[in-house]
Amino acid sequence: MKNTLKVERAILDLTQDELAQRIGVSRQTINSIETNRYVPSTVLSLKLSAVFGKSVNAIFSLEEGD
Amino acid sequence: MKNTLKVERAILDLTQDELAQRIGVSRQTINSIETNRYVPSTVLSLKLSAVFGKSVNAIFSLEEGD
Protein backbone atom coordinates (compact mmCIF):
# COMPACT_ATOMS: atom_id res chain seq x y z
CA MET A 1 0.00 0.00 0.00
CA LYS A 2 1.30 3.42 -0.88
CA ASN A 3 0.44 6.79 0.62
CA THR A 4 0.74 10.52 0.04
CA LEU A 5 1.49 11.49 3.62
CA LYS A 6 4.66 13.35 2.81
CA VAL A 7 2.90 15.50 0.23
CA GLU A 8 -0.13 16.17 2.42
CA ARG A 9 2.14 17.06 5.27
CA ALA A 10 4.04 19.47 3.04
CA ILE A 11 0.77 21.11 1.95
CA LEU A 12 -0.09 21.81 5.57
CA ASP A 13 3.56 22.50 6.42
CA LEU A 14 3.61 20.05 9.30
CA THR A 15 6.57 18.09 10.66
CA GLN A 16 6.15 14.38 11.37
CA ASP A 17 6.12 15.27 15.05
CA GLU A 18 3.42 17.93 14.68
CA LEU A 19 1.23 15.58 12.68
CA ALA A 20 1.77 12.82 15.23
CA GLN A 21 0.68 15.13 18.04
CA ARG A 22 -2.47 16.19 16.21
CA ILE A 23 -3.46 12.60 15.76
CA GLY A 24 -2.27 11.29 19.10
CA VAL A 25 0.39 8.84 17.98
CA SER A 26 4.16 8.82 18.29
CA ARG A 27 6.41 10.48 15.74
CA GLN A 28 7.85 7.07 14.89
CA THR A 29 4.42 5.83 13.98
CA ILE A 30 4.04 8.58 11.39
CA ASN A 31 7.55 8.01 10.12
CA SER A 32 6.96 4.27 9.86
CA ILE A 33 3.79 4.73 7.86
CA GLU A 34 5.45 7.28 5.60
CA THR A 35 8.36 4.96 4.91
CA ASN A 36 6.07 1.95 4.41
CA ARG A 37 7.34 0.04 7.38
CA TYR A 38 3.83 -0.66 8.49
CA VAL A 39 0.18 -0.33 7.64
CA PRO A 40 -1.90 1.91 9.92
CA SER A 41 -5.21 0.89 11.43
CA THR A 42 -8.37 2.24 9.83
CA VAL A 43 -8.94 4.49 12.86
CA LEU A 44 -5.56 6.06 12.25
CA SER A 45 -6.17 6.52 8.53
CA LEU A 46 -9.55 8.13 9.25
CA LYS A 47 -7.81 10.57 11.58
CA LEU A 48 -5.25 11.39 8.89
CA SER A 49 -8.16 11.81 6.48
CA ALA A 50 -9.72 14.34 8.87
CA VAL A 51 -6.51 16.31 9.36
CA PHE A 52 -5.78 16.51 5.64
CA GLY A 53 -9.38 17.06 4.60
CA LYS A 54 -9.13 14.29 2.04
CA SER A 55 -10.62 10.83 1.80
CA VAL A 56 -8.74 7.78 3.01
CA ASN A 57 -8.86 6.51 -0.57
CA ALA A 58 -7.18 9.72 -1.75
CA ILE A 59 -4.37 9.27 0.76
CA PHE A 60 -3.86 5.51 0.68
CA SER A 61 -4.02 3.11 -2.25
CA LEU A 62 -3.51 -0.57 -2.79
CA GLU A 63 -0.55 -1.92 -4.72
CA GLU A 64 0.37 -5.25 -6.29
CA GLY A 65 0.70 -7.79 -3.54
CA ASP A 66 -1.63 -6.15 -1.04
CA MET B 1 -15.35 3.40 14.99
CA LYS B 2 -18.57 2.27 13.39
CA ASN B 3 -19.14 0.66 10.01
CA THR B 4 -21.83 -0.19 7.48
CA LEU B 5 -20.55 -3.62 6.55
CA LYS B 6 -23.78 -5.42 7.28
CA VAL B 7 -25.75 -3.09 5.03
CA GLU B 8 -23.20 -3.15 2.22
CA ARG B 9 -23.09 -6.90 2.43
CA ALA B 10 -26.86 -7.04 2.21
CA ILE B 11 -26.84 -4.78 -0.87
CA LEU B 12 -24.52 -7.22 -2.61
CA ASP B 13 -26.26 -10.20 -1.01
CA LEU B 14 -23.04 -11.68 0.32
CA THR B 15 -22.56 -13.85 3.38
CA GLN B 16 -19.72 -13.07 5.79
CA ASP B 17 -17.92 -16.07 4.41
CA GLU B 18 -18.31 -15.02 0.78
CA LEU B 19 -17.09 -11.52 1.57
CA ALA B 20 -14.16 -12.94 3.51
CA GLN B 21 -13.16 -15.10 0.56
CA ARG B 22 -13.32 -12.21 -1.89
CA ILE B 23 -11.00 -10.22 0.29
CA GLY B 24 -8.74 -13.03 1.42
CA VAL B 25 -9.39 -13.03 5.15
CA SER B 26 -11.14 -15.46 7.47
CA ARG B 27 -14.88 -15.36 8.10
CA GLN B 28 -14.17 -14.56 11.75
CA THR B 29 -12.24 -11.49 10.71
CA ILE B 30 -15.27 -10.13 8.86
CA ASN B 31 -17.56 -11.05 11.72
CA SER B 32 -15.25 -9.40 14.25
CA ILE B 33 -15.12 -6.17 12.29
CA GLU B 34 -18.89 -6.18 11.82
CA THR B 35 -19.48 -6.67 15.52
CA ASN B 36 -16.85 -4.08 16.47
CA ARG B 37 -14.54 -6.51 18.15
CA TYR B 38 -11.64 -5.08 16.29
CA VAL B 39 -10.46 -2.41 13.91
CA PRO B 40 -9.27 -3.58 10.48
CA SER B 41 -6.02 -2.48 8.90
CA THR B 42 -6.15 0.17 6.20
CA VAL B 43 -5.28 -2.44 3.57
CA LEU B 44 -8.34 -4.42 4.60
CA SER B 45 -10.62 -1.39 4.58
CA LEU B 46 -9.35 -0.43 1.11
CA LYS B 47 -10.22 -3.92 -0.09
CA LEU B 48 -13.70 -3.62 1.41
CA SER B 49 -13.96 -0.23 -0.27
CA ALA B 50 -13.13 -1.85 -3.62
CA VAL B 51 -15.63 -4.69 -3.19
CA PHE B 52 -18.46 -2.36 -2.18
CA GLY B 53 -17.58 0.36 -4.65
CA LYS B 54 -17.69 2.98 -1.92
CA SER B 55 -15.04 5.05 -0.19
CA VAL B 56 -13.48 3.93 3.06
CA ASN B 57 -14.91 7.07 4.63
CA ALA B 58 -18.40 6.04 3.48
CA ILE B 59 -18.02 2.63 5.10
CA PHE B 60 -16.15 3.51 8.28
CA SER B 61 -16.48 6.52 10.55
CA LEU B 62 -14.94 7.71 13.75
CA GLU B 63 -16.89 7.84 16.99
CA GLU B 64 -16.41 9.47 20.38
CA GLY B 65 -13.38 7.95 21.98
CA ASP B 66 -11.54 6.92 18.81
Added chain:
DNA sequence: TTATTTTGTAAAGTAAACTTTACATTCTAA
Protein backbone atom coordinates in the same frame (compact mmCIF):
# COMPACT_ATOMS: atom_id res chain seq x y z
C1' DT C 1 30.63 26.33 9.23
C1' DT C 2 28.12 25.52 13.33
C1' DA C 3 23.86 24.88 15.80
C1' DT C 4 19.23 23.26 15.60
C1' DT C 5 15.54 20.87 13.69
C1' DT C 6 13.84 17.13 11.22
C1' DT C 7 14.04 12.61 9.68
C1' DG C 8 15.36 7.60 9.58
C1' DT C 9 15.87 3.63 11.99
C1' DA C 10 16.73 0.15 15.64
C1' DA C 11 15.67 -2.50 19.87
C1' DA C 12 12.66 -4.11 23.37
C1' DG C 13 8.27 -4.27 25.15
C1' DT C 14 2.92 -4.21 24.97
C1' DA C 15 -1.39 -4.31 22.61
C1' DA C 16 -4.11 -5.65 19.07
C1' DA C 17 -5.07 -7.79 14.42
C1' DC C 18 -5.74 -11.97 12.30
C1' DT C 19 -5.51 -17.24 11.98
C1' DT C 20 -7.43 -21.93 12.86
C1' DT C 21 -10.38 -24.84 15.34
C1' DA C 22 -14.45 -25.48 17.54
C1' DC C 23 -19.10 -25.09 19.19
C1' DA C 24 -23.60 -22.87 20.19
C1' DT C 25 -27.21 -20.01 18.49
C1' DT C 26 -30.12 -18.02 15.01
C1' DC C 27 -32.16 -17.93 10.55
C1' DT C 28 -34.14 -19.90 6.45
C1' DA C 29 -35.88 -23.38 3.49
C1' DA C 30 -38.08 -27.81 2.82
Added chain:
DNA sequence: TTAGAATGTAAAGTTTACTTTACAAAATAA
Protein backbone atom coordinates in the same frame (compact mmCIF):
# COMPACT_ATOMS: atom_id res chain seq x y z
C1' DT D 1 -40.50 -29.40 12.56
C1' DT D 2 -36.26 -30.68 11.02
C1' DA D 3 -31.92 -29.82 8.28
C1' DG D 4 -28.72 -26.94 6.69
C1' DA D 5 -26.80 -22.41 6.30
C1' DA D 6 -25.35 -18.28 8.46
C1' DT D 7 -23.86 -15.91 12.42
C1' DG D 8 -21.68 -15.03 17.06
C1' DT D 9 -18.10 -15.92 19.90
C1' DA D 10 -14.18 -18.13 22.44
C1' DA D 11 -9.41 -19.93 23.02
C1' DA D 12 -4.72 -20.33 21.67
C1' DG D 13 -1.22 -19.15 18.66
C1' DT D 14 1.36 -15.93 15.25
C1' DT D 15 2.20 -11.64 13.28
C1' DT D 16 2.25 -6.87 13.20
C1' DA D 17 0.97 -2.18 14.96
C1' DC D 18 2.43 1.00 18.09
C1' DT D 19 5.13 2.67 22.30
C1' DT D 20 9.39 4.54 24.50
C1' DT D 21 14.16 5.29 24.41
C1' DA D 22 18.00 6.25 21.91
C1' DC D 23 21.17 7.64 18.41
C1' DA D 24 22.86 8.81 13.72
C1' DA D 25 22.16 11.18 9.45
C1' DA D 26 20.26 14.75 6.77
C1' DA D 27 18.28 19.15 6.10
C1' DT D 28 17.79 24.00 7.39
C1' DA D 29 18.94 28.28 9.60
C1' DA D 30 22.19 31.38 11.64
